[in-house]
Amino acid sequence: MSARQAAAVLFCLCAVVVPLDRAAAAAVDDAATNRQILVMLRTAPPHFRPDISYSGGYDTRAGRDGRRRTAEALAARFDLEIVENWPMPALGVDCFVMAVADRDAVPRIVVQVAQDPRVESVQAMHEFHVLAHNDALYPLQPTARAWHLADVHKIATGNAVSIAEIDTGVERNHPDLAGRVAIARNFVDGRDDVAEIHGTAVAGIIAARADDGIGVAGIAPESKLMALRACWETAARAVCNSFTVAKALQFALDEKAQVINLSLGGPRDRLLERLLDAGAARGVTIVAAVDPSLPDGGFPASHRAVLAVAADDVHDTPANVLLAPGRDIPTTVTEGRWGFVTGSSFAAAHVTGLVALMRELAPRLSAHEIREALAGPSTTSVSAGHRATVDACAAIARIGGVCACACAVSVDSRSEPLL
Amino acid sequence: MFAPAHAPSRSIRGRNRSFDFAAFRGVVAIVLALACADARGQWSGSVSVVSDYRYRGISLTDNDPAVQGAINYDDPSGFYAGAFLSNVRFAFASGQELQALSFAGYVWQLPSGVSGEVGVDYSLFTRTHGYDYPEVYTGFTSGNFSGRLYYTPRYFGRFGDAIYGELNFAQPLGDHVRIVVHGGALRSKSYDPYGGSSNQSTFDGRLGIGFDIDAFNLELSWVGVSNAESAYPFAGSSHRNGVVFSVSRSF
Secondary structure, three states: OOHHHHHHHHHHHHHHHHHHHHOOOOOOOOOOHHHEEEEEEEOOOOOOOHHHOOOOOOOOOOOHHHHHHHHHHHHHHHOEEEEEEEEEOOOOEEEEEEEEOOHHHHHHHHHHHHOOOOOOEEEEOOEEEEOOEOOOOOOOOHHHHHOOHHHHOOOOOOOOOEEEEEEOOOOOOOOOOOOOEEEEEEOOOOOOOOOOHHHHHHHHHHHOOOOOOOOOOOOOOOOEEEEEEOEEEOOOOEEEEHHHHHHHHHHHHHOOOOEEEEOEEEOOOHHHHHHHHHHHHOOOEEEEEOOOOOOOOOEOOOOOOEEEEEEOOOOOOOOOOEEEOOOOEEEEEOOOEEEEEEOHHHHHHHHHHHHHHHHHHOOOOOHHHHHHHHHHHHHHHHHOOOOEEOOHHHHHHHHHOOOOOOHHHHOOOOOOOOO | OOOOOOOOOHHHHHHHHHHHHHHHHHHHHHHHHHHHHOOOOEEEEEEEEEOOOEEOOEEOOOOOOEEEEEEEEEOOOOEEEEEEEEEEOOOOOOOOEEEEEEEEEEEEEOOOOOEEEEEEEEEEEOOOHHHOEEEEEEEEEEOOEEEEEEEEOOHHHOOOOEEEEEEEEEEEOOOOEEEEEEEEEEEEEEEOOOOOEEEEEEEEEEEEEEEEEOOEEEEEEEEEEOOHHHHOOOOOOOOOOEEEEEEEEEO
């Protein structure tokens, strides 16, 4: 094939494919969530195949069409409609969203589909919601005093630590977030740059620019923030579903996130549990917000692989919960403004930022060591089911023996450095 | 028409033929056995047309087009097997024939997401049986990277063992476009006309862009190889580096 022929072929291919990419994304159907199920079909790990031996990566077409055929056969057998699918290589599955005609039939269909040997697992689609209120506006920044943030930033800023924020959209061009979002993806619909309040507020607490003369200072102002939109704001509240959160979790694992922030809650979800376990097995620290209205804190906070965080002004929290500032927190909000927010979502964001600082200082910390350092001398009682208020200075001192703040105040003399 | 200087003799071809077909039939039997054993297993395959069949950089069709087909079975246990067919035409041989490459292996995935594999493959040619050869391989895949190391005691029928190593990278550019990069190195024996031999290295590379359009995959690549004449018994002076276009339909 001559160079001229090759150039002509390339031009034609680009002309056909570019419009396809623009039209690729599908919007989430909010109302249909409660009559959808997630059907997981196995995917083999990538291996030698002579027909694709030159292109090795996971994202080959090989096998996808076979799974699609299997999904279509399942849809025909159980009277389902295929909505979309997403590969989840962390679990070795391809996840198909299928719609059930009658929402009341969902539990029965799940049981029936689970018995088909072609199906790896199946579950109902769950809905999640963010855990926040934004009704209080008072000029306070608790971490400036309680966590001695300025002192802490003298030794750690979260430099190059990658954090995945799975939330609503983040206003990337907010003056206090400009240049702070390294990667943004939308797993809800095909729109670019969706700015929403909750995601923007969480992003500001984690990673707002420091020392820029405006707004607030994030806990980890030099971290690498991934803004993964898996939730969307409705008139009443911000919600997500199993599929959008799972897609974002898979992306975070693919991009080798070191810390994942989940300021959301809902019912226990098997697919998300498996992804959280896969993340924990890879050494990712996962921080989740506690839903104070539920006895167990809701999911994913109740999952064993995550650090569960509640606001420190909440009294009735479940066992093994870390407490962090979560009331009247100044942070970034949409339209280039700042506001005060309240909720365990924002307590979790504080701990996420702090974990990034800890991982900058000690990249190989295990999840257990991070939990011990955050919980402090009350570790034993936390394991037994008590709460622990997070002290940033003490946590950093514990992991590295570094005196970040006024040491006489913060460092627990009984603790040993973990490194 | 000239014969390659080190092409295997007819007598060697005759001795190996029954073994070759037995090996091919064996893999087919394994595939069928695995498929029958577990309904959870998955079949997949592809049909392709390529403007030039490049195998590790070298043309196996004397720079002419080829039609190819492949079938693959993945067992839930991690075992896999399959076969690949393509028309080939060696520069020194008289006409078209088929290559049947059968393979079987085991793949596993670590919690880190990295997968490893070990396997065997056997390449069989329907006319030039002297080029038939078996291989064992081991490899890994991590995200968009993969690498494999192959060993054969007689690469394309040549006396003396050979090792081939490859690294592959695929980077998606959106949902329908990806860049593919491949680099390979072959370490094999080179024979001189006086019966002596020495080890030599041959390198190949590939840079391509792939497009998914509906159910079809289209790929345009530049492929190059160094020192091919002494590493492959059938590589003549007409061999050239160049651009390859392929259209595949997976199923």
